[in-house]
Amino acid sequence: xxxxxxxxxxxxxxxxxxxxxxxxxxxxxxxxxxxxxxxxxxxxxxxxxxxxxxxxxxxxxxxxxxxxxxxxxxxxxxxxxxxxxxxxxxxxxxxxxxxxxxxxxxxxxxxxxxxxxxxxxxxxxxxxxxxxxxxxxxxxxxxxxxxxxxxxxx
Amino acid sequence: xxxxxxxxxxxxxxxxxxxxxxxxxxxxxxxxxxxxxxxxxxxxxxxxxxxxxxxxxxxxxxxxxxxxxxxxxxxxxxxxxxxxxxxxxxxxxxxxxxxxxxxxxxxxxxxxxxxxxxxxxxxxxxxxxxxxxxxxxxxxxxxxxxxxxxxxxx
DNA sequence: GTTCCTGCAAAATTTTTGCATCAGT
DNA sequence: ACTGATGCAAAAATTTTGCAGGAAC
Numbered sequence: 001x002x003x004x005x006x007x008x009x010x011x012x013x014x015x016x017x018x019x020x021x022x023x024x025x026x027x028x029x030x031x032x033x034x035x036x037x038x039x040x041x042x043x044x045x046x047x048x049x050x051x052x053x054x055x056x057x058x059x060x061x062x063x064x065x066x067x068x069x070x071x072x073x074x075x076x077x078x079x080x081x082x083x084x085x086x087x088x089x090x091x092x093x094x095x096x097x098x099x100x101x102x103x104x105x106x107x108x109x110x111x112x113x114x115x116x117x118x119x120x121x122x123x124x125x126x127x128x129x130x131x132x133x134x135x136x137x138x139x140x141x142x143x144x145x146x147x148x149x150x151x152x153x154x
Numbered sequence: 155x156x157x158x159x160x161x162x163x164x165x166x167x168x169x170x171x172x173x174x175x176x177x178x179x180x181x182x183x184x185x186x187x188x189x190x191x192x193x194x195x196x197x198x199x200x201x202x203x204x205x206x207x208x209x210x211x212x213x214x215x216x217x218x219x220x221x222x223x224x225x226x227x228x229x230x231x232x233x234x235x236x237x238x239x240x241x242x243x244x245x246x247x248x249x250x251x252x253x254x255x256x257x258x259x260x261x262x263x264x265x266x267x268x269x270x271x272x273x274x275x276x277x278x279x280x281x282x283x284x285x286x287x288x289x290x291x292x293x294x295x296x297x298x299x300x301x302x303x304x305x306x307x308x
Numbered sequence: 309g310t311t312c313c314t315g316c317a318a319a320a321t322t323t324t325t326g327c328a329t330c331a332g333t
Numbered sequence: 334a335c336t337g338a339t340g341c342a343a344a345a346a347t348t349t350t351g352c353a354g355g356a357a358c
Contacts, residue, residue: 028312028357049348064315069348085239089323090347106289117287125279129298133271135260136306139299144283146292182332182337203323218340223323243348244322 014095015041018080025078032067033074040075045116046084046092046105084141086114104142110151117144168249169195172234179232186221187228194229199270200238200246200259238295240268258296264305271298 015037023029039052047055053068072093075081084092086107092114096102103118122142130137169191177183193206201209207222226247229235238246240261246268250256257270276296284291 030313030357032314050346062315066316066349067314070313073349083241085241087237087239089245091243106287106291108289109292115289117283117289119279119283119286121282122276122279125273125276126296126298128275129271129273132273133260134303135262135269135271135298136301137260137298138263138301141295141297141299142280143295144280144289144291145294147290149288152290184332184338186339204321216340220324220341221339224338227324 012041014097017098018075018095021078021080022074032063033071035061035063036068036071036075040081040093040095043094045114046082046086046094048090048092050090052093082139082141084114084143086112086143087145088112104144106144106146106148108148108151109145110147110154113148113150115148166195168251171252172229172249175232175234176228186217187225189215189217190222190225190229194235194247194249197248199268200236200240200248202244202246204244206247236293236295238268238297240266240297241299242266258298260298260300260302262302262305263299264301264308267302267304269302 018037018040019029019034022033035056036052039047039055043052049065049068049072052072053063053065056063056068072081076083076093080096081093082096082102084094084105086092086105087109103116104122106115106117107113108115126137126140126142172191172194173183173188176187189210190206193201193209197206203219203222203226206226207217207219210217210222226235230237230247234250235247236250236256238248238259240246240259241263257272258276260269260271261267262269280291280294280296
């Protein structure tokens with residue numbers, strides 16, 4: 001996507017932030033949870049619970065799928081991950097940065113690939129809506145549908 | 155939502171448009187399909203396959219859930235319905251108007267209710283992105299998350 | 309030593325598919 | 334009649350839950 005070189009500004013920073021937020025919440029630290037945090041921090045865009053599980057298993061980690069779901073739920077409750085629906089019926093997740101920096105997704109309707117993009121004018125427009133409507137807006141998602149470069153060529 | 159009185163401009167018109175589009179495509183007309191079209195045309199916002207099925211059954215219609223899914227899939231392939239993910243893991247659908255008129259959704263994270271809204275500035279911002287990125291944008295969805303009026307009061 | 313968290317397996321949901329039958333053309 | 338579409342039921346896929354054992358504090 002030419003528009004913008006997207007990346008999680010500081011992958012390691014999210015991991016530290018999330019770990020600290022969980023510590024502040026109380027409860028215990030565990031191998032499974034750390035593994036899921038690590039997998040999330042390492043991914044460039046959103047990933048499903050299955051994908052995270054497979055990746056961890058591939059690395060020899062014996063984490064159970066239930067722990068992946070439970071960790072994602074916990075992180076989501078604390079606003080540490082963002083849930084992304086790409087339209088194929090499986091929930092995907094990605095780190096939510098503390099600064100509120102975020103991006104949105106362009107989903108290819110042909111191959112299902114997902115690209116990230118960010119746009120300040122879009123953010124401004126959404127922010128303006130928040131002042132206008134009778135709804136307390138705490139977050140938002142935008143998904144573009146269409147054809148990625150590769151599928152347009154094919 | 156104070157912002158805007160949302161409604162499907164012409165509920166009956168969509169039904170006619172969809173029926174005609176399906177006729178043009180070929181294939182047969184059937185009771186089940188007509189029933190699903192009717193249910194879609196009648197709803198004020200998005201509804202899940204289960205909800206549509208329950209509504210039809212409640213009206214004494216013997217339509218099977220598989221036919222509801224199959225009809226929704228068919229309509230989606232032809233761009234006649236829009237799929238809406240409210241974040242609870244069930245797919246919802248609503249009529250897609252031929253004129254391209256459309257709205258977006260504000261989902262309450264407490265009670266799960268969904269409200270529709272429209273915003274020209276938002277549409278303009280999204281349209282501008284289409285000219286900027288290396289992705290052929292054919293559609294888009296926006297979901298606001300937050301608290302509805304009732305849940306803010308509670 | 310608590311008790312929070314885990315992994316496994318079973319259950320619950322949502323969606324898809326196989327198939328014999330029904331119905332539109 | 335031909336064959337698309339249906340309804341049911343079984344299967345598949347995704348997510349949640351119960352539980353006994355293990356690990357953090």
